[in-house]
Amino acid sequence: MNSRLASLQPYPFQRLAQLLQGITPPADKKPIRLSLGEPQHAAPAFVLEALTSRLVGLSHYPVTKGSAELRQSIAKWATRRFQLNKIALDPERHVLPVAGTREALFSIAQAVIDRRVNSQRPSVVMPNPFYQIYEGATLLAGARPYFLNASEDNGFRTDFTDVPDEIWTKVPLVYICSPGNPTGAVLRRDDFARLIGLAHKHDFLIASDECYSEIYFDEDKPPLGLLQVADELGIQDYKHCLAFHSLSKRSSLPGLRSGFVAGDGAVMEQYHQYRTYHGCALPPPTQAASAAAWNDEAHVRANRDQYRAKFDAVLKILKPALDVDKPEAGFYLWPKLPKDDETFARELYARENVLVLPGTYLSREFEGVNPGRNRVRLALVAPLAECTEAAQRIRNYVESLG
Numbered sequence: 001m002n003s004r005l006a007s008l009q010p011y012p013f014q015r016l017a018q019l020l021q022g023i024t025p026p027a028d029k030k031p032i033r034l035s036l037g038e039p040q041h042a043a044p045a046f047v048l049e050a051l052t053s054r055l056v057g058l059s060h061y062p063v064t065k066g067s068a069e070l071r072q073s074i075a076k077w078a079t080r081r082f083q084l085n086k087i088a089l090d091p092e093r094h095v096l097p098v099a100g101t102r103e104a105l106f107s108i109a110q111a112v113i114d115r116r117v118n119s120q121r122p123s124v125v126m127p128n129p130f131y132q133i134y135e136g137a138t139l140l141a142g143a144r145p146y147f148l149n150a151s152e153d154n155g156f157r158t159d160f161t162d163v164p165d166e167i168w169t170k171v172p173l174v175y176i177c178s179p180g181n182p183t184g185a186v187l188r189r190d191d192f193a194r195l196i197g198l199a200h201k202h203d204f205l206i207a208s209d210e211c212y213s214e215i216y217f218d219e220d221k222p223p224l225g226l227l228q229v230a231d232e233l234g235i236q237d238y239k240h241c242l243a244f245h246s247l248s249k250r251s252s253l254p255g256l257r258s259g260f261v262a263g264d265g266a267v268m269e270q271y272h273q274y275r276t277y278h279g280c281a282l283p284p285p286t287q288a289a290s291a292a293a294w295n296d297e298a299h300v301r302a303n304r305d306q307y308r309a310k311f312d313a314v315l316k317i318l319k320p321a322l323d324v325d326k327p328e329a330g331f332y333l334w335p336k337l338p339k340d341d342e343t344f345a346r347e348l349y350a351r352e353n354v355l356v357l358p359g360t361y362l363s364r365e366f367e368g369v370n371p372g373r374n375r376v377r378l379a380l381v382a383p384l385a386e387c388t389e390a391a392q393r394i395r396n397y398v399e400s401l402g
Helices: 003-007 012-019 045-053 055-059 068-082 100-112 132-140 189-202 226-233 265-278 284-294 298-318 341-352 384-400
Strands: 095-098 123-128 144-149 173-177 205-209 241-246 259-263 376-379
Touching (some): 003 132, 012 341, 045 284, 055 284, 068 259, 095 100, 100 173, 100 241, 226 241, 341 384
Parallel strands (some): 123 173
Antiparallel strands (some): 095 259
């Protein structure tokens, strides 16, 4: 076996299962799971119709690049959404469909990272807390994670000025996540512009995980994206910039396993070659359903309406008892706790049959700080009634602590 597999840490949900072993929650309380960020809103009916109407496509091998119809729908959506008015997003050169952002965020590291950078083991910069795929992809590619602590003091945003110059010289790849998982923080125009400038200076690739970009609260202020700022700056060919998007959160289609990568044309050409060997082409029915989803915004606005209602109801219940604020975007809450996050998660499950994810399972100690300590992630993905019931149970537990 590859010796690097030993460097992987258990996935957060494996750790949670171990933490809760031996606990029998109260049988009179229905289990409510706020630990997993799996959208539970109904899949759009028109997407399901597009999926089933193209089942005949299963008789043919799909191509890695996807259909022209799908790539065109992606390019048109991204151009509209991120106002790409200066640098045309070419569906032939700049766009590749992928089997969800998780698959692509992992594989891009394997394609991009060389074993040595300037005769040194490469480092990959990433936020902390983070989506664990970034760390696993980095380690299996033979590189070393370099974490940027996202704390309350800096608005939970990654501060790229914290990275020393000697680190930048051996960085081939930087992961960013905006809106952030689990914090919901959104990078500003200056944050993106600074990072793009650093990428051009030090010759690294930016992998921008934007899978939560379509879940926000003010219809007039959607989160910025990496390609949007690159376009404003006039970055030709979107050099050094890749954006990763998914239908899982935007369209409540986590089981479809469909998304896209868009950006740097020279990188995409080589990444396409890698993916041809990787064997990850989307089935034709999935491509047809995906094109239909990217072409429609009404269901996405309705999706946001449901999340707004849940945040309003849950925060009304929780704020008198917990130190918690509404995020800028996304569907997570990231409250500060009155006690250790593992103890909180265990006791809450034992007393109230509510599952939450300890913050330390989503972060690493770096420079003496673990930014997930004494926090938990609450995913407001269940129906409104379940979310409000869970919020009341959490409040009851917190108030019982005195």
